[in-house]
Amino acid sequence: MNKSDAERIASVFEDAGLNETKKESEADIVITVACSVRQSGINRIYGKIKEWQDIRAKRPLTTILSGCVLKSDRKKMNKFFDLIFEINDVSKLTDFLETNIASEQKFFQIHPKYDSTFQAYVPISTGCNNFCTYCAVPYTRGREVSRPMDEIITEVQRLIEKDYKEITLLGQNVNSYGNDLKDDTTFTDLIKKIDEIEGTYRVYFYSNHPKDMSDELIEILPKLDHFPHYIHLPLQSGSDKILKSMNRHYTQKQYLELAEKIKKNVPEVAITTDIIVGFPGETEEDFFKTKQIMEKVGFSMPFIAKYSSRPGTVAAKLEDNISKEEKEKRWRELTAIQKEILSRENKKLVGENLMVLIDSEKKDKYYGRTDNYKVVELPKKQTDPIGQFVNVEIIDSEAWILKGKI
Ligand code: SF4
Incomplete structure (x- = not known):
């Protein structure tokens, strides 16, 4: 965002x-x-x-x-x-800046200066109603406001006409899109409509809240052509006590059931997540529950953050009682678990042919991502494939990267 x-x-x-x-x-x-x-x-x-x-x-x-x-x-x-x-x-x-440009333009109407010629971020909502206790968004961006669907479709359509290959729909709570609209439009309606646009492109969406992950969305995802089987589902903690203190509105059991439902309905789905370690009051037992859920779900990638108290948020009133060293230790433990899971899972991909969007280069290597968001490294060839989908044979794997050839 x-x-x-x-x-x-x-x-x-x-x-x-x-x-x-x-x-x-x-x-x-x-x-x-x-x-x-x-x-x-x-x-x-x-x-x-x-x-x-x-x-x-x-x-x-x-x-x-x-x-x-x-x-x-x-x-x-x-x-x-x-x-x-x-x-x-x-x-x-x-x-x-004291210029004559009309200042009544609203946030969504401002046409962004896209940073890339093939990847674009398209906000579909702004603000949030969730009030997670560690987060400043509801106070700084205000309550959730959904952007009208036709405006989003027009922006996406224009991008696809300009040959953009990857579009990311953004919202603080993307899957509650439409809750504030008067016409009953839902997030599922929006992605179905986007999927009808013809072209070679893929669409991601961030960030989902587990409590707003509807059955309708889970059922429709595998039926769409342009939406990879990939869901970012922030967990934050595996402990019910900590989840409550974070004001997350789900339990460990509910999260696990949801992850199972997604895996059952969306073939070969990749689930990524966000986890905060060292939240105030997180005991060894609470942390153990986070480790447990990591093993059980087998995330494709967790983004693990060490809690740092943000003055002005509700959580900042709680005593930040986990030492820096302990947060670091917990972070390393989760990273090690994840490394093991990924080493194991990535090995299974060796020998497969995967579609990769090449997005960057460094020295004699190209880098890109598969549909399920895994980073792939390729040796550079003379032709320039940056911004293109290429078919890649995976020839080797490490925990954080796959290696392939076009
Ligand atoms: S759902 Fe996300 S943006 Fe909204 S309050 Fe929670 S962390 Fe912040």
């Missing part, structure tokens, strides 16, 4: 006649899009402030902060930034 926000900010700036530079040392204006969950992300901004102050001592530099900025962050950071604005007010940036 931060990337998508940045694309919209870039577009407003470009319309105002400014040019983008990838080098911070050349910039006259720098903007930071702050993270919604981890305080460590906010802390990193302070490091940047120091760098910018050094630049400012030598030449003018305008600094702007947006993204998930809580009132408490704003108070502390006001003096370091020329402007702090709420991301939903991105169109008003033009007022700050």
Whole structure:
């Protein structure tokens, strides 16, 4: 979502006649899009402030902060930034820049300056009603607002006409899309409609909330042509006590039943997840339950974060009683479990032919992802396949990467 926000900010700036530079040392204006969950992300901004102050001592530099900025962050950071604005007010940036561009444009209407020519993020909703206790989103982006379906379809259609190969539908709680719309549109209606668009492309969607994963969605997914059998299903913790304290609205049992239902209905589905270790009050026993659920589900990839208290959120009122060392230990334990699972699972893919979208290169290698989001490394050939789907034979595997040849 931060990337998508940045694309919209870039577009407003470009319309105002400014040019983008990838080098911070050349910039006259720098903007930071702050993270919604981890305080460590906010802390990193302070490091940047120091760098910018050094630049400012030598030449003018305008600094702007947006993204998930809580009132408490704003108070502390006001003096370091020329402007702090709420991301939903991105169109008003033009007022700050004193140009004549209409500032009544709304967030969704701003046509983003896509960062890639073959991969694009398309927000379908913004804000969230869930109030997970560790998260700033409901306070910074407000309640959930779904974007009208025809607007989304038009944006996706245009991207496909321009030969975009990978589209990611974004929302803080993507699968509750439509709950606030008056016409009963659901997320399933939306993806069915997108799937009807002809072309060679694939569509992902992030992030799902387990409580909003409907049977209808699970049943429709394997019937669609452009939606890989891939679901990101944030778990956060395997302990009911911690889940309650996080205000997640599901239990370990319910999550497991849901994962089983998905596996049963969606052939060869890849399930990825988010896990937070070291949440306040997480005992060894609670952590054990997270390990247990990891083994049981066999995630294709977990994104594991060490809890860092974000002042201004409800969880920040709880004592952050797990030491840094213990969080690190738990993080390493989960990573080791995952490494073992992936080493085992990836070996089964050796010898298979998989469709891979090549998205980057480094020295003499290309990198891309399979439909179920596994990274594949390929030796470079003379023809340039970046941005193309290629058929790859998997010849070797490691825990975090597959190796193949075109
Ligand atoms: S679902 Fe929870 S973690 Fe995700 S944006 Fe909403 S409040 Fe934050």
